Amino acid sequence: MGLxxxxxxxxxxxxxxxxxxxxxxxxxxxxxxxKLRVVRVQGDxxxxxxxxxxxxxxxxxxxxxxxxxxxxxxxxRRLYASLRRRSRKLGEGHSGLLAIPRPGPxxxxxxxxxxxxxxxxARVWVGLxxxxxxxxxxxxxxxxxxxxxxxxxxxxxxxxxxxxxxxAWRLQEALRSQLKARGLVSFxxxxxxxxRRCGGCEDPLPGAVPFxxxxxxxxxxxxxxxxxxxxxxxxxxxTVIAGSAFHGKSTLLEAIAAGVWNxxxxxxxxxxxxxxxxxxxxxxxxxxxxxxxVSPMIHDLPSGGDTRCFTTTDASGATSTAASIQExxxxxxxxxLLDEDTAASNILYMDERAxxxxxxxxxxxxxxxxxxxxxxxxxxxxxxSGSLPLLAVADTVVVMEAYxxxxxxxxxxxxxxxxxxxxxxxxxxRPTPRVxxxxxxxxxxxxxGGRLEDRALPAPVDLRLNMHLAEESQFNTLLRIxxxxxxxxxxxxxxxxxxxxxxxxxxxxxLGGEPxxxxxxxxxxxxxxxVNRIPGVKAxxxxxxx
Numbered sequence: 001m002g003l004x005x006x007x008x009x010x011x012x013x014x015x016x017x018x019x020x021x022x023x024x025x026x027x028x029x030x031x032x033x034x035k036l037r038v039v040r041v042q043g044d045x046x047x048x049x050x051x052x053x054x055x056x057x058x059x060x061x062x063x064x065x066x067x068x069x070x071x072x073x074x075x076x077r078r079l080y081a082s083l084r085r086r087s088r089k090l091g092e093g094h095s096g097l098l099a100i101p102r103p104g105p106x107x108x109x110x111x112x113x114x115x116x117x118x119x120x121x122a123r124v125w126v127g128l129x130x131x132x133x134x135x136x137x138x139x140x141x142x143x144x145x146x147x148x149x150x151x152x153x154x155x156x157x158x159x160x161x162x163x164x165x166x167x168a169w170r171l172q173e174a175l176r177s178q179l180k181a182r183g184l185v186s187f188x189x190x191x192x193x194x195x196r197r198c199g200g201c202e203d204p205l206p207g208a209v210p211f212x213x214x215x216x217x218x219x220x221x222x223x224x225x226x227x228x229x230x231x232x233x234x235x236x237x238x239t240v241i242a243g244s245a246f247h248g249k250s251t252l253l254e255a256i257a258a259g260v261w262n263x264x265x266x267x268x269x270x271x272x273x274x275x276x277x278x279x280x281x282x283x284x285x286x287x288x289x290x291x292x293x294v295s296p297m298i299h300d301l302p303s304g305g306d307t308r309c310f311t312t313t314d315a316s317g318a319t320s321t322a323a324s325i326q327e328x329x330x331x332x333x334x335x336x337l338l339d340e341d342t343a344a345s346n347i348l349y350m351d352e353r354a355x356x357x358x359x360x361x362x363x364x365x366x367x368x369x370x371x372x373x374x375x376x377x378x379x380x381x382x383x384x385s386g387s388l389p390l391l392a393v394a395d396t397v398v399v400m401e402a403y404x405x406x407x408x409x410x411x412x413x414x415x416x417x418x419x420x421x422x423x424x425x426x427x428x429x430r431p432t433p434r435v436x437x438x439x440x441x442x443x444x445x446x447x448x449g450g451r452l453e454d455r456a457l458p459a460p461v462d463l464r465l466n467m468h469l470a471e472e473s474q475f476n477t478l479l480r481i482x483x484x485x486x487x488x489x490x491x492x493x494x495x496x497x498x499x500x501x502x503x504x505x506x507x508x509x510x511l512g513g514e515p516x517x518x519x520x521x522x523x524x525x526x527x528x529x530x531v532n533r534i535p536g537v538k539a540x541x542x543x544x545x546x
Contacts, residue, residue, distance in 0.1 A: 003028050006036060006144055014137035018045060018130050021140075033057065034149040039514045042128060045093030049125040051516045052144065054152055058118050060159055068115035069107060070169035073264075074162050076103050076113040079122060079155035086147040090139045094127030098148060100517045104471025105202040106261040107169050111508040111519035112473075122152060123517040161265075168270050170224040172262040176273040178221050182233065185278070185335045185379045186256045187221060188213065189231035189271025194248070194255040195403065202470075204268035209403040216407040217398070231271060232405060237395035238370040239381045240412070248403035249383045250339055253280075256381060257337050257467050260523070278335035279328035279525050280467040282342035283317035286459075290532070291539040292330075293431040296369060297322040297347060300362050308432070309541055313458075317344030318363055323532075326431040329378055331494045331528035338366070339383040348382060349389035364426050367393050372428035392416035393423050433542045436488040436496075440536030445482045447475055452482055452530075461533045466526060473520025477504070478530045480511060480519060488531055492542060497527040 006029040013020035024038040033056055040051040058064070064071045083098040090096030100112040100122070114121045126148070129139035175187055188194075190213055195205040213219075213232035221229045234256065243249045259274030291309040298307045298319055315323060321344050325336055340348060349367040366373070366380060370393040373380060384390045391397055391412035399408040416422070445454040450464035461482075463475055481500060488496050500511075501524040508515035531537055 005029050006038065007141060010135075010137040010141050010144075013135050016135050018128075018133045018135060019043070020135055021050075021128050024050075024128075029145060031145050031149040032153070034152050036144060036148065038144075039123075040516065042094070045091065045095055045128070045130045045133065047093075049094045049097050049099075049127045051514070052124050052126050052148065053514065054122040054124060054148065056120050056152060056156070058115065058120050058156070060156065060162070064162060064166060065115065065118060067166050067169060069109055070166045070262075071162075072110070072113045072115045072120075073103065073107045073169075074165040075115075075120060075122075075155050076100065076110055077264075079113060079124075079151065082151040082154045083124065086151050090127075090129040090143070091131040091136055092133075093130070095129040095131075095136070096139070096143065097125060097127030098143065098151060099125045101471075101473050101476075101520075104473075105263055105267045106470045107165075107264060108261060108470075108474075109504065109508075109521035110473055110517075111515040112517040114507065116507070120152075120156065123515065124148065125517060164265050167224070168265045169262050171229070172270065172273050174224045175221050175229060175271065176275070179273065179275055182219065182221070183236050184219070184233040185236055185381070186234040186259055186274040187219070187231050187272070188234075188252070188255065189229055190218075192231070192255070192271050193268030194251050194272070196251075202267070204266075208268075212404060214398075214405050214407040217396070217405070229271060232398075234381060235396055236379045237374045238379070238393055239396040239398065240390050240394040241381065241383045241398050241400060242386045242391065242408065242412075243400035244385065248400040249385075250341060251403070252398075252400060252405070253337055253339055253381065253383050254467065258470065260468055261470055275335055276523065277332045277525060278337060278468075279324075279333040279529075280337040281321060281324045281328060282339070282465060282467075283344045283347075284315065284320040284324065284465060285317050287315045287320045287323075288313050288459075288533060288535040288537075289315050289319070289323045290537055291434055291541060292323045292326050292532075293429075293541070294319065294322040294326055296426075296428045297325070297364050297366075298362060299364070302362075313535065318347045320344075321347045327493075327528060327532045328525060330431045330433060331497055331525050333525060334377055335379045335381065337381050340385065340387070341383070343382075348384070349387050365389075367423050368426045369428040370394075370423075371425045376428055376430055378428075378430075388416055388419060388421045389423055392421045393425075432544075434493050434539040435542050436491060436493060436531070436537060437540050438536070438538040439485045439489050440534065442483060442485065445479060447479050450475060452479060452534075454482075456536070458535050461530065461535075463530065466529050468523070468526060471520055473518060474522050474526070476518040477511075477520055477522050478526065480515075481527060482530060482534065484512065485531065485534060485537065488537070493528055493531060493539065494524070497524040497531065500524065500527045
């Protein structure tokens, strides 16, 4: 027996109570080459809307299929607009809704639109129409079999902007692919617009000063068409971004952090790329930490506690920063980004001239680990207004003045020598990998303003502290992972986080079942960021700490 047709089911349930819509689940229909299948049916007109999976063939240029991620992203942006034009109130609750999440400024994989071979697969929220909690079958048929297929077809043609969109993605992929061979961790292209219109905005600031690389740090990379692209290269090692307040130090660091993703044309950061495994770290007073080896930075505690397996439910600014650095390195980070405005200053540097004032020293700052961090494959970029202990150990110093960078490496070295600032260097040890031994059983996790909440958690997990999350769909993916955090039990944190990233790259259904339209791509580092902060997740070292 074949699957039911959507139109047949709607005729059968006309005028019945809303619950009758449940008979639509699994129903399919093909309308002018667009195949629809109802995969989830809402239980009530005010409940989260139903989900319809839509498939059609790509009939545009075959060459675009070589780049499924930017092609899907281009389609998603057009589909979002097309659905909005056709979405209208057709009754109570969500009746008449047609929608997918609004794409952010980055070109990433999303469950709302995927390109699989020559097929375009879209997942759309649909508010099934009702009045008085009775099925409006005629309105539902118009919505599902007329408006939705029309929106999909409109999203696929005409091809305005497709070539530019795909090229922007190809350019950023090409630039990023050259970083490691050139000894770089980031590249900021000349002419980029780094400032944003407002604190919570992603739009470029109108009239902002275009980025211009200093000649001594200028490098040339090759675009996908063989064209030369110039900009400032951030070398491997220890880099300090210095300067006075309001001159663009943090703006530059935030652009470097955003460079782990590719950006859309017009964003201003289309020529800013960073190695993918970078992590912005900040102090998180009060955060939960489970068995993290922070001993290279935190040691000799008055309590006598072993910092090779540091556990707390109330970390300080310094211990939270140290734990976050070690967790990121454990999960594969090769670049750590720090800003003195958001990090604990005592984990960044200490003035050696003041050391005699205290006999006990429980913190070895980053400035004293700079050389060893680099030798262990971990580069650091730190924003500082001008701390000599940091400048003295920097391989590269960039001073921002009126949003224009200047190479001040040699000046910083001379200053350190003139003032007799010599920072002794200590050994940095990479963290011992950990295994998850227990996880809390989350009841019904949800997101509220970027914070993960659940009755089983003593406190929310603030995912907004992860600066690399660029849009709501990525928060939704982490919510989905949190709901199934039990999959991490008995497994190494880093390996399981990497496995989740690989599953997403193969398709969102690999996370378990039909995903709906709300999910977006995240990295293994983002997955580890989540798991490491869920109170009640207990870890142990996979081997004795050395």
